[in-house]
Each structure stands twice: as C-alpha cells, then as structure tokens.
Amino acid sequence: MEPGPEAEQRSAARPRVVLVHGLRDEGSSFDPVARLLPGLEVLRYDRHGWGASPNWDGVEADLGGHVDDLLRVLAGRPATVVGHSWGGNVALAAAIRHPDLVEAVGIWETAMPWADWWPREHRAVIQETIDRAAVTRPGSPRQLRERALAAAEMTLTLDPPFDPGQLTVPRVVGYGTASFPHFADGMRAFAAQVGAETVSFAGASHMVHREDPAGFASFVQRVADRRPATRLVAGGVD
Numbered sequence: 001m002e003p004g005p006e007a008e009q010r011s012a013a014r015p016r017v018v019l020v021h022g023l024r025d026e027g028s029s030f031d032p033v034a035r036l037l038p039g040l041e042v043l044r045y046d047r048h049g050w051g052a053s054p055n056w057d058g059v060e061a062d063l064g065g066h067v068d069d070l071l072r073v074l075a076g077r078p079a080t081v082v083g084h085s086w087g088g089n090v091a092l093a094a095a096i097r098h099p100d101l102v103e104a105v106g107i108w109e110t111a112m113p114w115a116d117w118w119p120r121e122h123r124a125v126i127q128e129t130i131d132r133a134a135v136t137r138p139g140s141p142r143q144l145r146e147r148a149l150a151a152a153e154m155t156l157t158l159d160p161p162f163d164p165g166q167l168t169v170p171r172v173v174g175y176g177t178a179s180f181p182h183f184a185d186g187m188r189a190f191a192a193q194v195g196a197e198t199v200s201f202a203g204a205s206h207m208v209h210r211e212d213p214a215g216f217a218s219f220v221q222r223v224a225d226r227r228p229a230t231r232l233v234a235g236g237v238d
Contacts, residue, residue, distance in 0.1 A: 014041040015080065017224050018073055022085025023150045026051040032213035033220065040224055045073050047087065049149045063161045066090045067097055074101050080224045082106040084209055084216075086153055089161060096166045104170040106223030108216070109183040109206050110190075114160045117189040119182040126154050164194050170226035171196040174219050176204025197226070 017040045019030045027044035028051075034042035048061035048069055061069070070081070070090055081102050083091030088110025095102040113123035133151035173196045175187040183206065191198045199222060201208065201215055209216040 014039060015224055015227060016041045016043065016077060017080045017082060017220060018070065019044045019220070020070065020081065020083040020087030020090050021047060021050070022083075022087045023153060024050075024146055025084070025087075029210055033209050033217045036214055036217035037220060040221070042220075043073055043079070045069075047090070049145065063089060063093055063156055067094045070094050071098065071101070076101070078103050080104045080106070080220075080227050082108070082220050082223050083110060084108045085110060085206065086157075089157060092164070092167065093162045095169050095171070096162050099168050102169055103227035104172070104223055105167070106172040106174065106219065107187075108174045108208065108219065109176070109179060109187065110173075111157060111183070112186060112190060113157055115164075115190075115193075117193065118186045122180075122182040122186065123158070127158070130154050164190065167194050170228075172199060172219075172223045172226060173197070174199040174201065176201045176206065176208055178203050179206045197222075 017037070019027070019033070019042065021027055021029060021044070027046045030042070030044045034044065048066060067090060071094065078101050081091040081094060081104075083089065083106070085108065088107030089112075091102075091105050091107055092110070095105040111122060111126065112118050113126050130151045133147045137147075139147070171194060173187045173191045175184045175198075177184070177200060184200070188198060190196065199219060201212075201219070204215055205211055208219075
C-alpha cells in the first residue's frame with residue numbers, strides 16, 4: 001500500500017498537520033476541516049483498506065503497518081498529527097515511535113479499552129460489536145469489507161498496542177459533551193495518565209469533524225499551536 005496525501009501541497013513555510021481518520025471513514029471527510037485551516041498545510045489520506053477504492057490486498061494491517069503508512073505520508077518531514085477515534089491509536093503509536101517526526105499529537109475520542117483505567121462497560125460494548133461482525137449478513141462488497149476491517153481494528157485495541165508512558169511530545173485530547181459518556185471519562189483518565197491538555201467542546205459529538213468542521217478545525221489548530229516554536233533543520237531553523 002502506498003497512501004498519498006489528498007490535499008494539495010502548500011508552502012513549506014506553513015506548519016504541517018496530518019489528519020488520521022477512524023473506523024468506517026476516509027480521508028476526504030476532513031476536507032471541510034482543511035478548508036478552514038488556511039494557515040496550515042493539511043494532509044489527509046485513506047488508511048489501509050478504507051476509502052471508496054482502496055488499494056487493499058485483503059489482509060488487515062496491524063498497528064505497526066498503519067504507522068508505516070503514516071510515516072510514508074510524512075515523508076521524513078515533521079508535522080503535527082491529529083487522530084480521530086481509532087485513528088488516534090495510529091497517531092499515538094507514531095508519536096511514540098518517531099518523536100522526531102511528530103511535533104505534537106492530538107486525539108479526539110480514541111477508545112483504549114485495553115487500559116485498566118478505561119471504562120469497563122465500553123470494552124463490553126466493543127466486544128459485542130466484534131462478535132456481531134462475525135455473523136454473516138448480506139451486504140455489498142464494500143460493506144462486507146468495512147465490517148471485517150472494523151472488527152479487526154477494534155480487536156487490535158483489546159490488548160495494549162503501545163505504552164502511553166513513552167509519549168514525549170506535546171499532547172492534547174478532546175471530547176464532546178454530546179458524545180457517549182465513556183469517551184469523556186476515558187479521555188480525562190488518559191490525560192491524567194500522560195499529562196495531556198484536555199479540551200471539551202459543548203454540544204460536540206463523536207463525529208464532530210463531519211457535523212461541526214469549524215469546531216474540529218479549532219481543535220486541530222489548538223494541537224498545532226502546541227508544536228515547538230522553532231525546530232532545528234539542516235542549515236538552520238524552520
């Protein structure tokens with residue numbers, strides 16, 4: 001798989017942000033958000049297997065494979081990375097693996113059911129969803145593929161996929177007051193574990209980037225503002 005940024009490349013002088021989508025979603029869902037961030041170079045892409053016409057080989061990528069895909073999007077250039085929902089796992093794992101490339105990381109309502117501090121009832125809901133996906137139901141090829149992908153990705157988070165204690169870059173977590181309560185509880189618990197800034201949006205839901213692009217754009221900007229003011233590069237600073 002060779003994912004590429006769908007956004008038009010902008011001036012290298014603008015801070016870069018990569019947006020990572022969650023389950024049953026695609027990179028283009030961030031298009032309205034990107035248009036509201038003219039001061040940033042916003043990149044988005046379809047994660048392994050997702051999108052209308054995915055370059056997919058029939059094998060679900062593990063989290064390491066998703067991080068590899070994200071690193072190809074970064075192409076060796078540092079950026080802020082913001083993950084929505086399951087995409088936050090990719091963002092966090094990349095920040096731990098390559099803090100030299102991830103300047104700041106933000107996650108919006110990323111479930112971490114493997115953690116003992118995450119709401120127990122949410123893990124039960126996720127397991128029930130995985131079990132339902134195993135039952136054969138009619139659907140289009142895309143629907144069948146996405147059900148399998150969603151179940152596989154949810155399964156990856158039932159066991160610890162990374163150690164949050166290894167995070168060293170600036171981090172921001174967000175949740176909406178109109179979302180499921182376990183996201184608010186879980187995000188606050190995660191923030192307490194890693195010393196992250198916490199952002200709560202009144203009236204926002206889990207799918208805030210689709211329902212309120214301006215609100216999610218402000219979250220992305222807040223994460224980008226946490227990046228170091230200057231960064232050493234070859235021949236000087238950016």
